[in-house]
Amino acid sequence: MIDLRSDTVTRPSRAMLEKMFSAPVGDDVYGDDPTVNELQNYAAGLAGKEAALFLPTGTQANLVALLTHCQRGEEYIAGQGAHNYLYEAGGAAVLGSIQPQPIDAAADGTLPLDKVAAKIKADDIHFARTRLLSLENTHNGKVLPREYLREAWEFTRQRNLALHVDGARIFNAVVEYGCELRDITQYCDSFTICLSKGLGTPVGSLLVGSAEYIRRANRWRKMTGGGMRQSGILAAAGLYALQHNVERLKEDHDNAAWLAGQLREAGADVMRHDTNMLFVRVGDDCAALGAFLRERGVLINASPIVRLVTHLDVNRAQLAEVAGHWQAFMQR
Ligand SMILES: *Cc1c(COP(=O)(O)O)cnc(C)c1O
Numbered sequence: 001m002i003d004l005r006s007d008t009v010t011r012p013s014r015a016m017l018e019k020m021f022s023a024p025v026g027d028d029v030y031g032d033d034p035t036v037n038e039l040q041n042y043a044a045g046l047a048g049k050e051a052a053l054f055l056p057t058g059t060q061a062n063l064v065a066l067l068t069h070c071q072r073g074e075e076y077i078a079g080q081g082a083h084n085y086l087y088e089a090g091g092a093a094v095l096g097s098i099q100p101q102p103i104d105a106a107a108d109g110t111l112p113l114d115k116v117a118a119k120i121k122a123d124d125i126h127f128a129r130t131r132l133l134s135l136e137n138t139h140n141g142k143v144l145p146r147e148y149l150r151e152a153w154e155f156t157r158q159r160n161l162a163l164h165v166d167g168a169r170i171f172n173a174v175v176e177y178g179c180e181l182r183d184i185t186q187y188c189d190s191f192t193i194c195l196s197k198g199l200g201t202p203v204g205s206l207l208v209g210s211a212e213y214i215r216r217a218n219r220w221r222k223m224t225g226g227g228m229r230q231s232g233i234l235a236a237a238g239l240y241a242l243q244h245n246v247e248r249l250k251e252d253h254d255n256a257a258w259l260a261g262q263l264r265e266a267g268a269d270v271m272r273h274d275t276n277m278l279f280v281r282v283g284d285d286c287a288a289l290g291a292f293l294r295e296r297g298v299l300i301n302a303s304p305i306v307r308l309v310t311h312l313d314v315n316r317a318q319l320a321e322v323a324g325h326w327q328a329f330m331q332r
Contacts, residue, residue, distance in 0.1 A: 077132070
C-alpha cells in the first residue's frame with residue numbers, strides 16, 4: 001500500500017534494525033543504558049541544551065513537559081489546534097490539574113503575542129497562574145517564521161513565562177530554514193522531538209531542556225509509567241534516525257510540492273502544501289475517493305479536507321501513481 005495518511009506509518013529500515021539489534025543496553029531506570037544515554041546526549045548536543053530524556057511517545061513527552069513546567073492550578077497558553085491541547089485527551093488537565101488557555105493561531109501557525117499577552121492572568125486569587133507559553137513547530141506542516149521564534153522568546157522573558165515548543169516535526173522546520181537545530185532551540189526552554197514520524201523509528205520521542213528541568217522531568221516520566229529498562233534497543237533507532245534521516249526530510253518536502261502540482265493539474269482543489277503535508281478539498285466525495293484509492297493500493301484519511309503526508313516510505317514514482325488514480329477518480 002502507498003500510505004499517505006501520516007508520516008507515523010514509516011517502517012524501520014534494515015540499517016536501522018541492524019543498529020537496534022546490536023545496541024549495547026542496560027537498565028535505563030538505573031541510568032545504565034549506554035545507548036539511551038548516547039541518544040539523549042547526542043540530541044541535547046544538537047540542540048545546544050544540557051540534557052534530554054527519551055520517552056515512548058510524543059504525547060507522553062508533551063505531558064511530562066507540561067507537568068514539569070506547571071504546578072497544579074497553573075496554566076499554559078496553547079493554540080486551539082495544538083496537539084498538546086486538542087489531541088492528547090486532556091492529559092495535562094486530567095493528570096496534572098493544569099488548566100489550558102487555548103487561543104486561535106494565526107494563518108502562519110504562530111500565536112500572536114498581543115493575543116497571548118491579553119490572556120496572561122493578573123496575580124489575583126480569582127485566576128489560575130499563567131506559567132507557560134506552548135508553541136508548535138511545525139504546525140499542520142507550517143514552519144513558524146524564524147523571527148517570530150526570537151520575538152516569542154523575548155516576550156516570554158519579559159512576561160516571566162516559560163516557553164515550550166512541541167517540535168514533533170521540528171526537523172522538518174530545520175531543513176526548511178536550512179539552519180542547525182540549535183539556531184532555533186536557543187529560543188525555547190524545552191522542546192520535544194518525535195523520532196517516530198518522518199525520522200522513521202518504530203517508537204520514541206525526546207524531551208530536551210536544561211539539566212535541572214530534565215532531572216525533574218525524569219520523575220514525572222517515572223510517575224506516568226514511562227520509565228523503561230533495556231530501551232537502548234529503541235534508542236538505537238533514534239540515534240540512527242538523527243544521524244541518517246534528517247537531511248532527507250527535504251525530499252519529503254520536495255515530494256509534497258511535486259504532488260501538489262500533479263494533483264492541481266489533475267483538477268484537484270489543493271488548498272496548500274507546506275513541508276511534508278498537503279491539504280486537498282474533496283468535500284462530499286471523500287468517502288468515494290477513499291474507497292476508490294484504497295482499491296488501487298493507496299491509503300488516505302478520507303475527510304472533506306484530505307491531509308496527505310509524504311515520508312521516507314513513499315517515492316516519486318508512487319506519488320505519480322497516486323496522481324494518476326486521483327485523475328481517474330475525477331474523470332470517472
Ligand atoms: C504526532 C504529534 C505528537 C505526538 O504524537 P505521538 O503519536 O504520541 O508520538 C505531538 N505533537 C504533534 C504536533 C504531533 O504531530
